[in-house]
Every structure is written in structure tokens, then in C-alpha cells.
Amino acid sequence: MKNGHITQKIGFSALFGCMLITMFFLGAIIYFTVVRGIGAISWGFLTQVPRSGMTEGGVAPAIVGTLYLTAGSILFALPLGLACAIYLCEYSPRGFFVNIIRMSINNLAGVPSVVFGLFGLAVFVKFMKFGISILSGSLTLGILVLPIIISATQEALMAVPHSLREASLALGASKWETIRKIVLPSALPGILTGVILSIGRVAGETAPILFTAATFYSRRYPDSVFSEVMALPYHIYALMTEGTHPEKQTAIAYGCALILMVLVLGVSAIAVYIRQRQRIQNA
Amino acid sequence: MPDNAKMKAEKVDFFYGPRHALKGIDLDICENRVTAIIGPSGCGKSTFIRLLNRMNELIPNTILKGKISLDGRDIFDPSVDPVEIRRRVGMVFQKPNPFPKSIFENIAYGLKVNGVSSRKIIEERVVKSLQEAALWHEIKDRINDNALKLSGGQQQRLCIARCLAVEPEVILFDEPCASLDPVSTQKIEELILQLKKDYTIAIVTHNMQQAARVSDYTGFFLLGELIEFDRTQRIFTAPSDKRTEDYVTGRFG
């Protein structure tokens, strides 16, 4: 009895300790990014183009570039992923073939992102001749997050009770009407969560855009989908590895990191909020 | 039988993969009458009535043999659209399954998918079907509330209203009172008796008293076979098969 009590105390302490360590690292990341980045942030930093070989001025083109790449990749991946998930969930006959497809999609999620970068270079940049551009980068990032969108959508579709589909069909609705008007609206919060997680992912990825979209130094904003762009994560990488004024560049890199972190955490917060609200509605 | 058969099942066999769920069923669903389907759990009652509006074909690997007709026309004929059959043969399920929408939208949905677009007609029919389902006076002030906020019995009556709104010819009830209290059950039984003036009704039930109270004909299923089919009064007073008698008197099942 007494022994058991002590064991339990030790167990709890160990768990508590692990939790503290995790919190410590999380807090440290946020703390350092904020402390070292906040100095660089100013209105000009957010709105101006870089000057003097990346050592002065703002990073607006990188922010804009990241927004373009994110929007482009979601615009590509969302309809494709949605259609794919709907087909797999609602139309395809269950069986060996479909299981293989499901497994492949899940495996796609485990492929390292630099491999997507190489793929994008070979297919979009070279073979399809889109060049190093927003288009190539968006397509590459889109493929990277396709598995996230597909599995989130599949889960959301499967969570819609079968009885709702039967209710709709029994009223004389066609299968497509049932999917469009009953199943998809019910699955929407789950799908949205997948999209938002994808946004967080693409905004922060460096490797896939390394060879397909990103440029280190640009004083202009992109003027078409075939332009190269600056992007925040790649810009950080470049500032830390290239250039002539490491001291000045490091400060800018931390500023970029802070902006990126705020963007991604903000988007995740929206995802949490939507899921929370859905839970309240269902309760 | 003097009554006119609205739907007719002839030598119906049904398989879920290797499982032989229905064996040689011959049964008529008569116009403007209530037909009760009784029998122990797993004997194929749901399987049978779900064939009448082609709901079973949504399940993969099933095989149907024999013929089911509606007004003399084979409903499984390749030229027949299942969507049209489901519009003419409505169904109320065992568990209330309202859409997670407002009460109004629940009923309007069926009308919209059937091509009714006039707001005025939709509003009229929503009210009318809620009145028919004996729900109107309870919810008339909160027709735009989410249907999931209703009680179980109210939800079931909403599902009935939703079914009535599209004006089917036949209504199939699969244990509509299984999850309801005695008061709601009584309301639904009264409703069924009302409805048979305008509709043809088939109802699956585990409740012998219910079958006796609401139905004109009763079919007793056992292990996928139709043991006996006759006027309800006969089934409950002078069944010709010993197994029917045992079942309706509660000696087994």
C-alpha cells in the first residue's frame, strides 16, 4: 500500500518533469525568436524592399512571396485533394486497389520535403518549363500537402454518420446531391482544419522551394506566376549562409523568423478555434 | 384478398455476400392499408423493407433474386431510376436521423431536391407536413432552431414530416418507436392510423400490441422466411402455423 503510493508519486513526478522539459523548449523557442527578432521589426521592415545587399531595408517581398506561394499551393491542392478524397470515400469500391491507393497517399506524407523539391525541379521547372517561379513552387508545395488535405478530408467524410446519407437518399436525393448538400457541409470543419494545417506547413517549408521558386535577393515584387519570389523561410536560410555582413543579416533573419512564427501560429490558432467551436456545437 | 396490392414481392431471395438473408418471400403491400412485419431479431425484417425502396443496393456485395413491383412495374428493371423509386416510396428509420440543420431546412431539403423552388410552396408544405406529423403546435415558434435540439420523439416526428413533405405513395417505417417513450409511441401510432387514408404503409415492429393496434395485415418472418402472412386479426387470434402462434403469444423470440 505504502510502496504503491510512492511508486505512483515517482511516476507522476516523472511525467510532470517530462511535461516541464517540453514546455521549456517550446517556451525557449518562442522566447528567443521574440527577443532576438523584435528589434528588427518596424513598419518599414514589413513594408519596404531590401536595400544595400540585404543588409538594410525591409523584407516585404519575402512576406508577399510567402503569401503567394501559400495561396497558390492551397488553390492547387484543395480542389484536387477534395475531389480525390470524395472519390476514395464515396465512390470507389472498397477493395485491394483502393487500399493500395490509400497506403500510397499516406506514404507520400512521409517523403522528405527536399525530395519534393527535387521532384519539382525535374518536373515543373525543367520538364514543363515553368522555370523557377511561383507556379513551380506552388505546385511543388501543393503536392507536399496533398496527403494532409486528403487524409483530413477522408476522416471528416467518414465521420459523417451513414444514417444522414440514408436519410437524404430515402428522400429521393441523388448521390451527388447527398454528398454536396448533406455530407460536405457536415464535414466542412474537419476539411477546414486540414486546410489550415496545410497552410501552416507550406508557409514554413524551405526545401521544396529551394530549387523551384525562391530567390535570395529581389528588389521587386513578383509580376506574374512565372516570376521568382523571395520567401520567408528561404530568406532566413540565405541570410544565415550567404552575404557579406553576417552581423546585420542575423538580426534580419531573426526578424523574418518572428514574422513567420506569428503567421504560422496565428493560422494554427484559427484551426484550434474552429475545432473547439465545432465541439461545442456538437455537445 | 379484396384489397389492391400497391407493392408486390414475388419469390424474393436476398444475399449479403454468402449470407442468405431472405428466402423466397412472397408478400403484398396493400394500398391504403398498414402492413406490419414482425419476427425475432435478425430474421430479415429490415432487409425486406429496405428492398422496397432500393436502399439495400447501397451495400456492396449483395445479390437479389425474384421481383418486386410498384403499381405492377418491376422496381429493379434497368430502366427504372432508384432515385424515382425512393421518392415514391419514403422511409422512416429506426433511429431518428434529422439533418444537422434547422427544422425548416430539414423538411425543405426533400422538396428542393425534388425540384420545388417556390419559397411560398415550400413554406406551405413545411407547415402542412409538420401538422400532419402532429408536431406543428409544439415547435411552431422555433422552426428555425436546429433540429438536433428536439427531443428524440420530436425528432422522429420531424423525420416523419420530412418524409411526408415529398408526398410519397408508400411509407416504410422500420421500428419507428424503438427509441421512444410510451407517449411519443402513442402519438406515432395515432399518426399512422391517420396516414393510411392517404398513404400505403409498411411497418416493422417488435411490439406485438403495436402490430395488433395499427396494422391490417401482418407478416411473420423467421430466419429469412415468411412463415405466415394474413389479416392481422387472424395472425393474432387464429394463426395457422404453430411458430406464429408461439411468437405472437410470446413463447419465443
Ligand SMILES: Nc1ncnc2c1ncn2[C@@H]1O[C@H](COP(=O)(O)OP(=O)(O)OP(=O)(O)O)[C@@H](O)[C@H]1O
Ligand atoms: N449490411 C449487412 N451485411 C451483412 N449482413 C447483414 C447486413 N445487414 C443485415 N445482415 C444480416 O442479415 C440478417 C437479417 O438482418 P436484418 O437487419 O434484416 O434483421 P432484422 O429482422 O431487421 O433484425 P432486427 O429486428 O434486429 O432489426 C441478419 O442475420 C444480419 O446479420
Ligand SMILES: [Mg+2]
Ligand atoms: Mg431491423
